[in-house]
Amino acid sequence: MDQGPALDPAVLDSLRKLTSPGEPDVLAEVLKLFLDEVPARVERLRNAWADGNIEEVHRSAHSLKGSAGNIGARRLHAVCSKLDEIGKSRDLVAAGPLVRELGVEFDKVETEIRRLLNPVS
């Protein structure tokens, strides 16, 4: 897997440009929403996998894929896509390494978002 930035700069740039005059900055808004919503879903996916609930793994991976795609988190998106596919084939064992990889990628994305939202600290 390539080791480029956790978030695709081109996607971030296009989100920045979506801001209409007089409206709050779309990029900041979307990144904050991501931090509000996504950690709980990653947690739910991990628990579902631990409980052997492949259906919930599939559902969570699918919705995480959407959020990751929207902010240009390419590697996280790729892992979610694979988990989405595996979820369809109901292979709990094959999902294991991907659930761990998803955790690693999510941490990188989260760090990058915090850096973008608070550039000084």
Add this chain to the structure above:
Amino acid sequence: MVPLQVLVADDEAVSRTVVGAMLKKAGYPVVFAPDGQQAFQTLDSDDPPAIALLDWEMPGLQGPEVVQKIRTKDTQTPTYVILLTSRDSSADIVQGLRAGADDYVTKPANEDELIARVSVGARVVELQAALAERVRSLEEALANVKALQTLLPMCAYCKSIRNDQNYWEKVETYFTQHSNVSFTHSYCPHCYERFVRPELEALESARAAQERQRRR
């Protein structure tokens, strides 16, 4: 023309916000729904948004189910529905379109493609509204024509018409009141020979007689 309102229904706040921002930037007023049930309520109201972008997978009612439910309503100006989906198998797409959706866009949405498809929707909605208006005015005209399709009692001699209140009216009066017809008077060649010419000749001979009298 007032820009058409667009509904964005998605349970993921990130997608909802991004798609909403794309539409706002393109000048569309946007309303949001966080799930299928609220999307249905918005679309089922008396003045629903003209265009709806519905996420396929939502808790409660899924996008295709929302479309199916609103399509049972009889309306001359139905909402133009675009499904947002990360499914890209043609079986899924066929299922969505069969449920009554007009189009679909794959997620994550590309801004230019999304706006282009929404403007196609706006074109369809405006065309449909213009057609509905045309049908309405034609129906109104037809109702006027029907008012004249009735059996009129007419006097065989003077051609007066008996109206609904049992009065005999001149043809001109009756038609002026019951249609958009108005009359201008002239005479046909037959009546010219029969009435007008003898009248003119009588006038002419009266004048000649007067002249002879004066000379005498």
